[in-house]
Amino acid sequence: MxxxxxxxxxxxxxxxxxxxxxxxxxxxxxxxxxxxxxxxxxxxxxxxxxxxxxxxxxxxxxxxxxxxxxxxxDGWMVRAEWLACYDDQDPIKPGDQIAVGFDGSIRGDATGLVGCRLRDGKLFVLGIWENPRDPNNPDWEVDVLAVEAAVHRAFKTYRVQWFYGDPPYWQENLGRWALEYGDDYVYEFWTNKPTRMVQAVERFRTASMVQDLKHDGDEDLTRHILNAVTREVPQGLLITKDSPRSKKKIDLAVCAVLAFEARADAIADGRLTIKRKRVVGF
Known part of the structure; x- marks a missing residue:
């Protein structure tokens, strides 16, 4: 009617x-x-x-x-699939071998640091600095010293085997970290190079679909992962915000992709060591 x-x-x-x-x-x-x-x-x-x-x-x-x-x-990650990768049975411990992904900004987007354990691909947040959008603090900027401290703490607490960082705004810092921790551990990863980034995004997405990666349930990481949408380029699919001025940040998602890619390269380079129980013969 x-x-x-x-x-x-x-x-x-x-x-x-x-x-x-x-x-x-x-x-x-x-x-x-x-x-x-x-x-x-x-x-x-x-x-x-x-x-x-x-x-x-x-x-x-x-x-x-x-x-x-x-x-x-057009959302990048399916919520149910991401939540299915949650694992609270095997927490990250000091001394674990990890890879690290870093995506930095100054004031607009967030700055993040995500770790990925080598032996099982478990993701966890090492640090996030996100603009609180406080009208009383319109000139907010990322605390660079806090970021430096978090990177230092990561290398001191864990056995960092591979570190990928997106250089814009932080190229000098990445160069210094490479000098301090070893240029065979700290590398630049330009996320604005589509061929390489498309491959990394696809590997991450595929791993999540078949639960070949894990995460510890961090709310900020989950929020950023689910905020990401896909953008098609000639090389394939990239992840981006839902609009250029969107307040829905995805920086930890980028960090997670870089950390997972760093893990794969560390393993391919033979850096995964597994402690075996001693067998005593009689």
Whole structure:
């Protein structure tokens, strides 16, 4: 029925949560609810597609198959997949071998430092400096000395095997860190070089999909990861903010990508050492 100035419509929503999209029984039931009396719908075929197709974002399924409100389909990371990588059973400890990713700013974006344990790809935040947007402090800038202290603490606390830093605004600092900690440990990684960055982003995303990486549940890291959206370039997909002036920061996501890439390069270079239990023969 249509009245002038109004549209009245009926929309059935499938009762399903993002983290239930790998549960066959729940997917089938929610599809049946969403399609209602549309008996021509191939529920079995749709169920198989949702369970096995890993190329389509879950948000697309939620919006178009279940009539549900979902995250933007151009979002980089699926919330359910990221949360599935959470691990609280094996905390990061002093002395662990780690790789580090650094993305720095001065006042606009955030500055971050993320570690990644070599033996299992577990991510954790070593530091974040984010503009509080305080109207009483419009001239806020990153505390450079605090960042320097955090980098020093990382090298002192853990066995840092590879450090990737994005140079803009911090090239002098990176050069000094390379002199202090070794130029075979600290390297520049220009995130504005699309070919290399596209490859790193893709490796990170693929690892998260199959849970080949972990994280400790840090709220800031999760927020930045889920803020990131994709931008297509000729080389593939990059991550970016949802708009140039967006207040939704993604700097820790960039740090995490660099840390995970640094881990891969450290392992490829043979820097992963595993302590083995001593076996006593009789």
């Amino acid at each position: 249509v009245r002038q100035g109004f549209w009245l419509y009926d929309c059935l929503e499938g009762n399903i949560q993002p983290d239930e999209l790998r549960d066959e029984a729940k997917v089938r039931q929610a599809l049946t609810e969403a399609y209602g009396d549309a008996t021509w719908a191939d529920i079995d075929g749709l169920t198989r597609t949702i369970l096995h197709d890993r190329t389509t974002p879950d948000s697309t399924y939620l919006r178009f198959f279940f009539n549900a409100i979902a995250e933007s389909s």
